[in-house]
Amino acid sequence: MNIKRDNNFSAHLEASSMNDIMFFLLLFFLIVSTLVNPSVVKLTLPSSKKVMLMNKQQITLEVSRDRHYYLSPGKDSIPALKLEDAIKARVAGLNDPSILLRLDKSLTVQDLVDVLVIGSDLKIKMILATKPNG
Numbered sequence: 240m241n242i243k244r245d246n247n248f249s250a251h252l253e254a255s256s257m258n259d260i261m262f263f264l265l266l267f268f269l270i271v272s273t274l275v276n277p278s279v280v281k282l283t284l285p286s287s288k289k290v291m292l293m294n295k296q297q298i299t300l301e302v303s304r305d306r307h308y309y310l311s312p313g314k315d316s317i318p319a320l321k322l323e324d325a326i327k328a329r330v331a332g333l334n335d336p337s338i339l340l341r342l343d344k345s346l347t348v349q350d351l352v353d354v355l356v357i358g359s360d361l362k363i364k365m366i367l368a369t370k371p372n373g
Contacts, residue, residue, distance in 0.1 A: 304343040337364040
């Protein structure tokens with residue numbers, strides 16, 4: 240009796256269980272990513288835990304609760320429509336100007352963004368002043 244052996248070996252991998260594993264991993268990461276939601280964090284601005292002192296001479300822009308704008312050192316109220324021109328005149332001739340923003344905490348984020356847009360258009364660094372917690 241002449242028995243021939245088949246010498247052609249082929250590697251074969253069963254991949255049907257890999258589909259299940261990949262499905263469960265995908266499902267796990269989708270569920271975990273929906274649990275991490277940044278809108279859950281409640282912000283309490285403008286207070287902070289760390290105080291940073293600035294050595295530079297900067298211009299101070301104060302915004303009161305009733306949206307009156309005051310540029311230091313003068314204490315005259317500036318209308319919102321003329322704020323950009325007043326800032327432009329105050330920083331004229333200064334090298335690397337920066338403005339320290341002091342906003343009342345009852346103001347909205349939109350009020351802050353309106354001032355930051357002016358600073359962005361004029362290419363001026365703006366720093367938000369906060370009070371330390373505690």
